[in-house]
Amino acid sequence: MGCRRGKSWWLHGSLAALDADLRACGSRLIIRGGASAADLLGQLVRDTAARYVTSERGVTPAERARETAVGVSLRAVRVDHATFNARLLVDPSIIERASPFRVYSAYWRAVEPLVGAARQIAAPRRLLSPSTWPASDALDSLGLLPRPDWAGGLRATWQPGEAAAAQALRAFVDGSISCDADQRNQPAADRTSRLSPYLHFGELSARQVWQALDRPGSAAQRRSANVLRGELGWREFAHYLLAHFPLSSDESLDGSFDTVDWRADRTDLRAWQRGRTGYPLIDAGMRQLWQTGWMHNRVRMAVASFLVKDLLIPWQIGARWFWDTLVDADLANNTLGWQWTAGCGPDAAPFIRVFNPTLQAERFDAEGEFIRRYVPELANLPTPHILEPWKAPPLVLAEAGVDLGRTYPYPIVDHPAARKRALAAFSARVVSG
């Protein structure tokens, strides 16, 4: 099972849409590959006699290294290079502190008031063209589209591009924001914004979302909007953390987690990746990810907890799987999510957090609607039993066409026992000064 790179598929669509948008105002997208960004930009600047280059300011270590190299290369040919914070509500570097925040609530209390009411400037309708256009590689030459074509599930679910992003934002603000915050926790309800890939690819900015949320409404709507501002707050926090702890995408913020007696069980890992753990909510989530390149956040937490706690597999392995399969795979958000769930990162909880996959299903998918959608072999099981097929009476299973161990697996671990094993392994880790 190789990697899928859902986000490569997205990037292809995103670049195609950008090129179309640019062409509509008299410009076009130039694609160059095969060398470092610094060399390629140096070349392009010579080809076009450009005097000034601007770019978005990055956050990840790779982006920052690239910016430095580009800056050096452009200065050498006396071209100005300026970077701007376009990705975040608040630039992480302006938050002055002796030691960086490590807990979300304290971070957001300090940073939310700094989110200014930035003025929005409309995109220009016309762009100046050079006298001759520099050569561009074809978009297809980047090889971003999967071969063989497995992207049908993605095409059915998503439309990349700025226009689609604006539409998704409008639809969300008009509709889902008015719904009960509880509904947004239910994976079957489809009430989340689904804006994450647009935010990741810069087809939508956090400021645009922030402003869209800032509008009059009932008390319930304002509460709901506040919860969503908090989600943007988590996104800010994730980028802030990665900026301050550039190694955290690979290393636990709490080093004692390296001394946990992790398991490296490839069979269990594979069962998790394929959605064949025997826990219906976990399997539904993992299959949603595989089919659509996305997973509901509530379920992300549950499957991550299952991998790290129930299977005792290091969070980095799960993070890599998400990285390869999510269309919204974002280094900062992915890192924070996994470190938080593993408990080795930015979490103020004084206890080891272990999700119970059945309890989560009872709370957030009580009717088994989400499970039925992604685990069709269980679809005919009546409602209480679909959450715990291994406890269903043989007759009920037979009537639903479920043959445990054949059409659907028995649980690969017993959750209560796995929980105890995890708690023991975690408390046995070596905490050094």
Place this chain on the structure above:
DNA sequence: TTTTGAGTTGTTCGA
């Protein structure tokens, strides 16, 4: 953005 188990209180039901 959690779960579990212990302890307490409340309810039911049969003798």
Place this chain on the structure above:
DNA sequence: GTCGAACAACTCAAA
């Protein structure tokens, strides 16, 4: 009608 066992419902602390 009363008593007490059994169990459900609830709260709370600890991991």
